[in-house]
Amino acid sequence: MSAVEGSSHPPQGPDGQASSAVMSYREALRLALREELARDERVFVMGEEVGLFEGSYKVTAGLLSEFGADRVRDTPISEEGFLGAGVGAAMLGERPVVEIMTINFLLIAMDQLVNHAAKIRAMFGGQVGCPLVIRTPNGAGNQLTAQHSQSFEGWFASVPGLKVLAPANPADAKGLLKAAIRDDDPVLVIENLPIYKEKGEVPLDPDHVTPIGRAAVAREGSDVTLVAHSFATVRSLAVAERLAQRHGIQAEVVDLRSLRPLDVQTVAESVSKTNRAVCVEEGWPSYGVSAELAARIQNACFDDLDAPVERVGMAEVPLPYAKNLELAALPGEERIEAAVLHSLGQA
Amino acid sequence: MSSATDSTSKPGVSVEREQRLASYEQLLTIRQFETEAERQYKAARIGGYCHLSSGQEATTLGAVSAMSEDDLLVTGYRCHGFAIARGVPCERVMAELFGRRDGCAGGRGGSMHLFDLSRRFYGGWGIVGGQLPLATGLALALKRQGRAAAVLCELGDGAVNIGAWHESLNLASLWRLPIVYLLINNDFGMGTSVERASAEPALYRRAAAFRMHGERVDGNDLDRVAQATGRLLARAREERLPALLEALTYRYRGHSVADAGLAYRTREEIAAHLKADPLERFRSMLLGIGVSEQELQAVAERVQQRIASAVSVAEQSPEPDVAGLARGVYAPGSAKQFARMLPGSAFGERELVFESGLGE
Numbered sequence A: 001m002s003a004v005e006g007s008s009h010p011p012q013g014p015d016g017q018a019s020s021a022v023m024s025y026r027e028a029l030r031l032a033l034r035e036e037l038a039r040d041e042r043v044f045v046m047g048e049e050v051g052l053f054e055g056s057y058k059v060t061a062g063l064l065s066e067f068g069a070d071r072v073r074d075t076p077i078s079e080e081g082f083l084g085a086g087v088g089a090a091m092l093g094e095r096p097v098v099e100i101m102t103i104n105f106l107l108i109a110m111d112q113l114v115n116h117a118a119k120i121r122a123m124f125g126g127q128v129g130c131p132l133v134i135r136t137p138n139g140a141g142n143q144l145t146a147q148h149s150q151s152f153e154g155w156f157a158s159v160p161g162l163k164v165l166a167p168a169n170p171a172d173a174k175g176l177l178k179a180a181i182r183d184d185d186p187v188l189v190i191e192n193l194p195i196y197k198e199k200g201e202v203p204l205d206p207d208h209v210t211p212i213g214r215a216a217v218a219r220e221g222s223d224v225t226l227v228a229h230s231f232a233t234v235r236s237l238a239v240a241e242r243l244a245q246r247h248g249i250q251a252e253v254v255d256l257r258s259l260r261p262l263d264v265q266t267v268a269e270s271v272s273k274t275n276r277a278v279c280v281e282e283g284w285p286s287y288g289v290s291a292e293l294a295a296r297i298q299n300a301c302f303d304d305l306d307a308p309v310e311r312v313g314m315a316e317v318p319l320p321y322a323k324n325l326e327l328a329a330l331p332g333e334e335r336i337e338a339a340v341l342h343s344l345g346q347a
Numbered sequence B: 001m002s003s004a005t006d007s008t009s010k011p012g013v014s015v016e017r018e019q020r021l022a023s024y025e026q027l028l029t030i031r032q033f034e035t036e037a038e039r040q041y042k043a044a045r046i047g048g049y050c051h052l053s054s055g056q057e058a059t060t061l062g063a064v065s066a067m068s069e070d071d072l073l074v075t076g077y078r079c080h081g082f083a084i085a086r087g088v089p090c091e092r093v094m095a096e097l098f099g100r101r102d103g104c105a106g107g108r109g110g111s112m113h114l115f116d117l118s119r120r121f122y123g124g125w126g127i128v129g130g131q132l133p134l135a136t137g138l139a140l141a142l143k144r145q146g147r148a149a150a151v152l153c154e155l156g157d158g159a160v161n162i163g164a165w166h167e168s169l170n171l172a173s174l175w176r177l178p179i180v181y182l183l184i185n186n187d188f189g190m191g192t193s194v195e196r197a198s199a200e201p202a203l204y205r206r207a208a209a210f211r212m213h214g215e216r217v218d219g220n221d222l223d224r225v226a227q228a229t230g231r232l233l234a235r236a237r238e239e240r241l242p243a244l245l246e247a248l249t250y251r252y253r254g255h256s257v258a259d260a261g262l263a264y265r266t267r268e269e270i271a272a273h274l275k276a277d278p279l280e281r282f283r284s285m286l287l288g289i290g291v292s293e294q295e296l297q298a299v300a301e302r303v304q305q306r307i308a309s310a311v312s313v314a315e316q317s318p319e320p321d322v323a324g325l326a327r328g329v330y331a332p333g334s335a336k337q338f339a340r341m342l343p344g345s346a347f348g349e350r351e352l353v354f355e356s357g358l359g360e
């Protein structure tokens, strides 16, 4: 099947070839996998339902027929076993890309990732590395309930030895996944359920990668900085538009893209300019990404801050099933907007 | 003792005509409930994941009917039929699927997390294999408390390759715990067939690795499932011996309502299984022992009525109270432990957590 669906009059590159195309986040990830599988024999994909079933969220659709069962490997429901097998294979120079169906199931494999993969390079004096990629979606919505609606990326981002990336749009989904596959360390790529279908312009150059450790200013503004990653970036951008229209507030949105390494510099430059920061994440704020950001911001921008750093995240409950409770618990646009207004002393 | 037997060819014993009619009514109730759940899901009145058990009714009802009142039930996420078989009223299950206050988990659990303490149904769990260690722990408590009861713990064929399975069976055998693991082998875990997932696809044999009794039964034969489960539960209660019972059956629908269920199997395969349909089988048996078409028709009408009324109860049940979002996250009395987090909370905790009944 075609990796690029629904592309519309793509811009031309210098050689007359299209230099980019519009595609969904899921298609951008698929294109990254195809390009890397084609580029490097050492790359192989494994996970539950990635082959015959074409991926639980269809990211790997078409890859089994294109690359065969050795490169696109269906696994039993054995997260600890196959993620760990990825660790071992990576130690011997393979480039495994392990898909964990959702981040909730990554907890079962956490021991192999945190106690093993993250330690290898340092614990053995640098003799061997672990170029492993783990892809998994976080996120909530659609009433998936308490055991299937979590965002744990902050836990993993606290672990030295791991790198954690979290693209918020199709271009970065492709660029960051490719960067992860080419990286020599274990990298966790956080995808996101609600944005798999989002579309955007994606560079087609097979050597285009998004650098690890660089945030992006996704929207410029002067009054307040919203710092976010993954789906929280999408929500923040929508809130920024609302704020401009309804309140004449110009919010800058910093999309972290990379949680570890964290681009503190881009965040600090923005907050030094706007003097206010609202940190937004899908997960629970306590001990989370926004907690880390608040600490970094007060440290880097102490003299520039005109208000305390605000945080918005999921209500600190195991997410209930009922739609009205779910909506109340998730960090929706109203709650983000309220935090911004509070930061500006307008509420 | 370690043994592995195949009892698929043993004949069933006969039971009372009335009892059989009642069983038929229950089988049909489960089937029709699932059909209605699918319809309601497609009409967007049920959200989340919705896993139907159509085709597996004889296993579900057979196993649950063999439980004593004091036995405990634990299942995975494909649990509507188990709840109904255990006596949870259809309207409380439907209301849970609708996310309403009268649901058997108060609208907080949904399709995958049904629960009813009064019927000793300890859930409805969504992480594959996650229910196994905790069910094993329930059996440990039964043993420590000297209760003449056992645990029936359902799992799917997809759950036998996860660490929790091996660890649980080993503990149960090592500590002689009163638990029967009911392994529903419906050929697939999502789109992966048993042969593609398990190096030893005769799953009941794997009990031998733990010196546990393992046995396979025709899961589309209600009597055989009931007999085998009853025998193994009795042994668990009386001798404190765990067992593995593998029931061979088939799921007609996709993995969940969102899966058409055709990417990994053919329509012909499904049609072939439909020929061995447990409900049809039961129906012909009833006709064979002299039950009339009119009697069966009366059953069908009662079932239809029950399902329709379940939907209307669910529709009329109110949504849970948003102000109670955090109710029950912690045990009563915990609110004061959290009291010193209150001042200055900056991200909605005040409204959403602390003033909404946490630990009260």
Ligand SMILES: Cc1ncc(C[n+]2csc(CCOP(=O)(O)OP(=O)(O)O)c2C)c(N)n1
Pocket: A048, A077, A079, A101, A105, A108, B078, B126, B127, B128, B129, B155, B156, B157, B158, B159, B186, B188, B189, B190, B251, B255
């Ligand atoms: C640890 C874990 N990994 C993956 C999943 C996603 N998942 C949900 S159900 C399922 C298949 C399970 O199949 P099986 O055990 O045979 O039960 P069935 O669905 O047939 O009832 C998978 C892979 C999960 N819920 N938990």
